[in-house]
Amino acid sequence: MATHKAYLSALFVAGALALAGCGKAGVNERPPERGDQAVARVDGRTVWASDVKREAVAQGLIGQGEPLDPSSDMFRRVLDEVVDQKLLAAEALERKLDNDPAAQRRLAAARERILGDILVESVVADAVNDNAIRGLYQEQLKQAKRSEEIRARQIVLASASDAEAVRRLLAAGAAFDAVAAERSTDVASRFNGGDLGYFTLDVMPDAYDAALKGAKVGDVVGPFQVESGWVLLKVEDRRLEAPISLEQARPQIVRFLTYDRIRDLLEKLRSRSKVETLVKNESTAPSPPADAPKGAAAVQGGRP
Structure with missing residues (x-):
């Protein structure tokens, strides 16, 4: 109820x-x-x-x-x-x-209020259609910058000497995923062969960024030091980040088109109407005295 x-x-x-x-x-x-x-x-x-x-x-x-x-x-x-x-x-x-x-x-x-809602619904229904949604989606695809994604595996060791020993083992032909499962100290990735999945470098620590720049698919890089230990990486793949799908983007596009159409409608209605505001705007705070301490204006304006 x-x-x-x-x-x-x-x-x-x-x-x-x-x-x-x-x-x-x-x-x-x-x-x-x-x-x-x-x-x-x-x-x-x-x-x-x-x-x-x-x-x-x-x-x-x-x-x-x-x-x-x-x-x-x-x-x-x-x-x-x-x-x-x-x-x-x-x-x-x-x-x-x-x-x-x-x-x-x-x-x-x-x-x-209800009549206004009905008008907005009618106007929006005409403007926000599949053709408009697809057109804006294609336009955004052309302008969007796609980052590079890297898929890599890692082995984390406790010391530089351990990492160097594992590097030699890999160079001798040992399978990276098998060694990761057996020797890595990183619990989050060791049980799937050290697989980190796809990621962009901007979400990784600086040491990963430095180590992976210029590395090609199949390269093993490292060891290099991070907070959790010493890391060896194997590059499995490099690709451009997949663009957002139309269905994923649809809700945001609909909201944008709706807002844009309502704004245009209100601007048109206001431009041909006479609107007089009969009350003063009290939101503008008076200027503080000349000898007021710094920050007084911000405090008077209601901001910390």
């Missing part, structure tokens, strides 16, 4: 949507959306699956367009909240609370 605060908020939003049609509706109402499903009735008025999904999106439980299984616990919980909202809104109308001037202003504000 929703909290008391959520109920009060839902009361006025529901009222804004229901003022014109709060009477009982027949059981043969048409679904508001194609494929919609009736999931409950409150005093004869149908509650649709789309109503529940819309509330789940508003609460941040699912994203816009994500499915919500009517058989799930989440759906049932949100359905109960939607039913409660309708009951509260109907009771408020029964008590004629919507006639109060303050209530009417809140209902009008809720209506404006």
Whole structure:
């Protein structure tokens, strides 16, 4: 069940949507959306699956367009909240609370907010489509700088003499992975033959960077000293870092295109409207006196 605060908020939003049609509706109402499903009735008025999904999106439980299984616990919980909202809104109308001037202003504000959301959804739906997403993805691919990835194995030894002995053993033909499993002191990598997987040099200690620069596939480099001991490395592969896939990039691209389109819309609306701000901006702190100690302005501005 929703909290008391959520109920009060839902009361006025529901009222804004229901003022014109709060009477009982027949059981043969048409679904508001194609494929919609009736999931409950409150005093004869149908509650649709789309109503529940819309509330789940508003609460941040699912994203816009994500499915919500009517058989799930989440759906049932949100359905109960939607039913409660309708009951509260109907009771408020029964008590004629919507006639109060303050209530009417809140209902009008809720209506404006909902209309604004509908406009944004409509504009964004036209602008944020597969062609736009793919176009921006391809543009970003051209501009992206791909780092080199290296795959290497390592053997970590406790001393320089141990490392030198292992280096000679490898030079004599011993298998690097077998020696790593037997002799390396690095627990994290020894049990998979010292395999470090693919990495970029910027995430490794400076000693690895220095040792691997110029090393070719198949080279064994080292020993060199690090904090954990003495290291020998074998270069298994070098390649360019794989670019992010379209599906991985899609959420960020959608957010960018959405923000960009909304910004353009608001700039256009403001440019053709007269907006007057009648209150002074109090965020600018007054300048400190000339003899104030250093840092006083920052403190007055609310910053540490």
